Amino acid sequence: MGHGHAHHHDHDPVAGTDVPPALDLSIPDQELPPADVSRRGFLRSAGLLGAGAATTVLASGTPALAADHHHGPGGDHGRTGEFRWLAGDHHIHTQYSSDAMYRVIDQARHANAYGLDWMVVTDHGSATHAKIGVEKVNPDIVAARAQLKDLLIYQGLEWNIPAAEHATVFVHPGRDEVAVLKEFENAFDGSVKNAGDSTPANEALAIAGIKFLGEAVRQRRVEGALFLANHPARRGIDSPHEIRGWRDADPSVAIGMEGAPGHQAAGLPGGGRARGYYDNNPSANSFPGYPLESYRTWGGFDWMTSTVGGLWDSLLAEGKAWWISANSDSHVNYLDTSQRGPGSDFALNGRYNDPVYGPVITNAGDYWPGQYSRTHVGATSFGYRAVMDGLRAGRVWVDHGGLIKGLDVRARVAGDRRRNSGTPLGGVLRVRRGTTVEVTIDIDLADTPNWSQFVPVLARVDVIAGRVTGPVADKDAFTAPTTRVVKSFEVAKGTGRVSFTHSFGGADEPFYLRIRGTDGKRSQTGLMGAAVDPFGPALDVVGAADPWEDLWLYANPIWVLPL
Secondary structure (H helix, E strand, O other): OOEEOOOOOOOOOOOOOOOOHHHOOOOOHHHOOHHHHHHHHHHHHOOOOOOOHHHOOOOOOOOOOOEEEEOOOOOOOOOOEEOEEEEEEEEEOOOOOOOOOOOHHHHHHHHHHOOOOEEEEOOEOOHHHHHHHHHHHHHHHHHHHHHOOOOEEEEEEEEEOOOOOEEEEEEOOOOOHHHHHHHHHHHHOOOOOOOOOOOHHHHHHHHHHHHHHHHHHHOOOOOOEEEEEEOOOOOOOOOHHHHHHHHHHOOOOEEEEEEEOOOHHHHOOOOOOOHHHOOOOOOOOOOOOOOHHHHOOEOOEOHHHHOOOOHHHHHHHHOOOOEEEEOOOEOOEOOOOEEOOOOOOHHHHOOOOOOEEOOOOOOOOEOOOOOOEEEEEEEOOOOHHHHHHHHHHOOEEEEEOOOEEEEEEEEEEOOOOOOOOOEOOOEEEEEOOOOEEEEEEEEEEOOOOOOOOOOOOOOEEEEEEEEOOOOOOOOOOOOOOOOEEEEEEEOOOOOOEEEEEEEEEEOOOOEEEEEEEEOOOOOEOOOOOOOOOOOEOOEOOOOOOOHHHOOEEEEOOEEEEEO
């Protein structure tokens, strides 16, 4: 597929401090031109103007970082161009993690063989890693970069977020990549700082850590830094207000969360564990408002993402750019024949000795990077900055088990079918009120066997949409009452390309849309009821959830803002 809409921004996407005049309440109405007065009046009447609006997609060029597209009389379609869709994984462990064992080159070679274009090494933050590992792993990463020219390999770490779960943090390669990561880990890692409990002070330390990363970019110590929360609902300790706080601390850094966790092999029948290792129960540090169902995966996806009208949708309904990904979280891989090298002393050396041949591993919960989970990023070129820019812009869709080959989703003014027109994933389509808006979905179906030796068959595509209602008063809100499945398409063919179009009619109020697809083998009514999601993913049963028999894809949202 690979074609998309290249965008330009009116403001610096890193600094992100400029606010359009209509949203800048320090400018009196009488000082605005008529067009901005009209826009302000509309947004005010819709309840979308006030505190917090300037950090959402309602404000073009703000830290929301969603691409802006104008259509209608006097609008600017911008320049068009192609995206190169690059598959990757931002959550991978090596022998420098206390619970893993592979060399960097082992993970990189497998990622490359399984079709990935980029990957992030994310060994666990810890006192040992901060003291030894973060520096020792770097030469291995540099060597792997030199050996595998067609694979982009970032150095990062899995951050123990103070007061919360884990997160991927990674930076653009460069002279100071190790120094920035080491300083960050020593100053802000929850394990290093003994800051795991859910207290206001620890929550503040997490915010400070994200701001540190943003400042490192602004000081040009590194060209870019990104944060994505990992397995966010697994233990129930990532509260809604913390997620909002991370994102608002610096939206150019804190961009999203794992929509689907790794450890997907853990739920295989007979294994006795839950898919994604989501087999926990509430603890003293868990957010009390989360339902018990949130501690399990649904079709392999985290409850925050899989629930239509749930937590992810509550953020999107605010207009907050918050993206999802899908990764392996590879530590020890199912059916591999490796074991840690003899004589290893992790505490002393910050690493295990190189793995050696061993018995077949049948009780592991992980797949190799790219073997099952993929995060597809629309990049303008093959390069480190291009992938980070694509992630930051939300040009991302994810799938399991190679469910499809390619995806192109556009929000369009009705009837516009030019090749590279329309607003792609992560973007904002701005139209005049009353303009008829539609979404077009083009899918290249899978045509080769996946890594379980069958060609996946896409059965259904769902269009999900909801109103943009603006910033919430309750930062712990995790529902979006207007969001629901508005259209489902049955896929009638098994090869080639399928295309679908859904019209939203005349756009009179801001809304967003997102796309979901499935092989149709497992489903149940969503947690919000049949009127919201009649055929959603099914709750994964501990010890009986074959991931290859339950494949889904999810795409990041597009907003539509009538003016």
